[in-house]
Amino acid sequence: MELKVYQNKVKVAEEFSKYLIQKSDTQKAFHIALSGGSTPKIVFDVLAEQFSTDVDWKNIHLYWGDERCVAPTDDESNYKMTVEHLISKVDIPEENFHRIKGENDPKEEAKRYGELLDKELPKALGLPQFDLVILGMGDDGHTASIFPHEINLWVSPDNCEVAIHPESGQRRVSLTGRIINNAKTVAFLVTGESKAEKVKIIIDREEGYLEYPASHVAPKTKDLVWFLDAAAAKLLTSSQS
Numbered sequence: 001m002e003l004k005v006y007q008n009k010v011k012v013a014e015e016f017s018k019y020l021i022q023k024s025d026t027q028k029a030f031h032i033a034l035s036g037g038s039t040p041k042i043v044f045d046v047l048a049e050q051f052s053t054d055v056d057w058k059n060i061h062l063y064w065g066d067e068r069c070v071a072p073t074d075d076e077s078n079y080k081m082t083v084e085h086l087i088s089k090v091d092i093p094e095e096n097f098h099r100i101k102g103e104n105d106p107k108e109e110a111k112r113y114g115e116l117l118d119k120e121l122p123k124a125l126g127l128p129q130f131d132l133v134i135l136g137m138g139d140d141g142h143t144a145s146i147f148p149h150e151i152n153l154w155v156s157p158d159n160c161e162v163a164i165h166p167e168s169g170q171r172r173v174s175l176t177g178r179i180i181n182n183a184k185t186v187a188f189l190v191t192g193e194s195k196a197e198k199v200k201i202i203i204d205r206e207e208g209y210l211e212y213p214a215s216h217v218a219p220k221t222k223d224l225v226w227f228l229d230a231a232a233a234k235l236l237t238s239s240q241s
């Protein structure tokens, strides 16, 4: 596991953009699972506005790690956010992005998307393999849309599951642990003081850390990188950050 700590959200966004450019510069299809949330929004803005010509978008294939069960025009939609902050600003072919259809019946969509991954992604150890999975982490330690109250979904035998937001009751379709941990690389994008306590508990494996889904992110390749701002990393000892 590697920790990369930067002064603020914009610096995290700039440095992650450079990291993504370096990782995806392979002249062949690069499959990414995107996250929702406020941190990726800033990353997408910076990537689109400062680095769009540095990425060979025809080789980039975008998927989502989770999606709210809402229409693609709904302000809650991760797809809508990604279109507004990234897709609409870069020259990525229409056939290169594959949204989770939040307007569909959740169970049927979880099945459909799971089958899409089986069909479209390269395989490793018999499972679909992303080149890069981008994850956020909620204040409660959730990641993708696997929440602490449904942590059993992490070990689902399926590629995708239907989850329920603990406060709003909103249904979501989420990748499960078997796909996330089969990725070549997983990058957390975590910023803000509200994350500091869980970042410390999870990274230091403090008592009770396994209650938090984010602590179960452990790619088999061991290629796990945390991009943190100083606020989210403030409780880590200096040797770690």
Ligand SMILES: O=C(O)[C@H](O)[C@@H](O)[C@H](O)[C@H](O)COP(=O)(O)O
Residues within 6 Å of the ligand: 035, 036, 037, 038, 039, 040, 066, 067, 068, 078, 135, 136, 137, 138, 139, 142, 143, 144, 145, 191
């Ligand atoms: O659909 C979502 O909301 C995200 O996938 C979710 O898992 C997000 O990454 C965390 O809630 C952190 O969000 P912030 O980046 O806004 O803190």
